[in-house]
Amino acid sequence: MPEMNEVREARIEIGQVCEPGDVAAHILLAVAGPQTTADVVTGRAASIPCLDEYVEGLRAAGYQDPLKAAGEALRRWHARAEQLKPASSLREQMAEIGAHYLVPEDAAWPARLLDLGLSQPYGLWVRTGSRGAGTARDARTALAACEVSLAVVGTREATQYGLEITHRIAARCRDTGVTVISGGAIGIDGRAHASALERDAAAGRRGMSTVAVLAGGIDRFYPASHHRLFEDILAGGALISEATPGGAPTRWRFLQRNRLIAALSGAVVVVEARVRSGALSTANHALTIGRDVGAVPGNITSELSAGCHALLQTTASAVIAEPDDALRLLKRPDGSYIPEGIGPSPMPNARGIARARVTDGMTEKQLAVYEATPVRRPVDVARIARWAGLSADEALGVLADFDLRGYVRRAEGKWVRTR
Template sequence: MNSTYQTRGGGLGVAEGETMDDVRIARAALSRLFEPMDGVGTALVEVLGPVEALRIAVGEVTPPAAPTAVAAGTEGAHSGRGQHGSASQEASASLQTALERWRPRVAHLAPERDLETIARFGGRLVIPEDGEWPEGLSDLGIDAPLCLWVRGEEPLPDTRKSLAIVGSRDATGYGLSVAGELAKGLADRGITVVSGGAYGIDGQAHRGALASAARSLPTVAVMAGGADRYYPSGHEDLLREIARRGLVVSEVPPGSAPTKHRFLKRNRLIAALSSATVVVEARWRSGALSTARRAADLGRNVAAVPGSVYSANSAGCHALLRNGATCVVDEKEVYELLAPAGEGLVEDPQGPPAPHDGLSLVDLAVLEALPVRRGAEVERLAVVAGLSEAEVRAGLGRLALEGLCERTDEGWRRAKRG
């Protein structure tokens, strides 16, 4: 097989002599061989392509170009470490370590079986070479996923029309109410709500989006385990409905367990698949905060919903707000983060007008000096207001035109308001 990989926009494409099926099968195999965010494996794929990278990873071939590929692919991730002359040596050592790490899984590779499994559940494997691959994932660079195992019929959403809603698993009634309202309001506006399918805020965000009557893709659940496994089990009905009307997505193949480190790595996908991330409730130590940090690192908008200063569930949100996150309280303010420039802007809330709105300081002093019931003469008003009689007369004239004062037999007083 020709090892020269014809690139298309950042290392994507099909090499001479390969087919899309070859590339898809290779990426399926590599997603089981590599753990998410395996920098060495991703570097091989980026530079040499998935088919050749798989041959190297399983020990079929060891071309001299492999260490160079690792060095080139990880250059950005390891910039500033050591001298350029030692980069190749470090890459060779990294590759040997990786080969040892991957070796125990080689015998268990069965990509055709994995593809059959996801198809049996009504899903498919989406790879970067496919047209529906979300452009936002490329912002992850060396941390980008090799592929996405997708359960559901809808195409993957446009990152520009997607928003993540995340938060605590042990959410309060307040947090659940806000998350549901935000999600439904955004889905009504044609925005896809992305979250992690967990208990608490995540689940409520999915439910709120599914409650919308919008025809567009309402919600996407990004899983830490295989897309064939409904986890947590208490959300089986919810996740089944998401798979029916939305999408269940994972970067690990069918049957994979949702381990703790995969949950943490999964958060970067939630951030990258969305143009903004909203944290509804989060404690000081919360996975939702890691999603917000990844979103900020990717240049995405980060917003948080304020809560009670006495609530531990809102402590993380308040920390985000203190560090520059946007404060949001309803779906209109959230939508403003996604809408094109000049669209979807929210007007500042206006309360009922007060009698003194728009008055100058002189007129305000005259108004405050006016009695409510019995009238007062100009001389008395001048004493109370601390103004000259001429200033009081002029002010009374302006206030009378505004309907704020009236003349009686006893003098001037405030006008009676309807």
């Protein structure tokens, strides 16, 4: 597929010169296609073809002075193009560590990324396999695994509580075949990946159980303290990044990475997060593109649950009170749940919450008789009737019904509750 390779390499060039989420670049790509865009941003093309259309696109995107914006973008891109590395050699180097570049033109490109509109990634570096074993096919499998996935994200400063809940949710994902997507950071992210990777001792299965979306280059293990975890992720999952190999995880790229986690995942769950945090930025990206978001409540004395509570207070996020609540976010358009074995919420409805005891749903008369019947020492009907404020006939009718239901029993002509 020489043509696909040209597209791929054009996009690799664009990714080297343009930051993820560079609106001017994304619009050019939409207007001119990958190869022309690569020529423009790298400076190989002397001018912008279809300039009118491009200017119109910039104006539609909110640029007050589109020509000026285009000029600035060109200077920005050309300044970087000086350090451009040949895309083909980058591909070869990355293939050696098991990383492959997938582009929107690939059949395996996740349809969900289209929800990002113009700002969908130029392409994604996908790395799998221990010691560079990952093939291009493995990379496609990794993207396919994101189809049934849950993002589990949260603070780097996680508490024991947060880590425990993360473990429970990620383990439930693993058990139901849901890929856990997270950001590879220490704290909640790391635990989510690690718990998703734990193998069922019995099954010993291995699949794309977890995907880490990185802000920096796919060849850099950041944070370094997660070196071992990243090795494990490569063995049982994948690393994904839209940054050019070697690229530093800048703050801008972290923010863009959050949008990518939100877009790749079926839904986003925030386990613990401060009110101002990257995890909430991921949740807000998710809400913006229509993904369901869940938040795990915690003690309101914990600042690390404050972000979750803020989400619950100010957005349509769902309360995640047990792992299956998280999986229930992964609903198909027809309303069915995606992981097997997950049914609709077993929560009773509002009026049903307080109902559950023997006495619930009883009529007034039944309740009166029930309460008038002693728990220990049996008494006769006349006594029960008087205590219940009923006639003896009425009381006897209710007692007979209770007897059938097993609520009371008769002992030597008297009555007593069974429990």
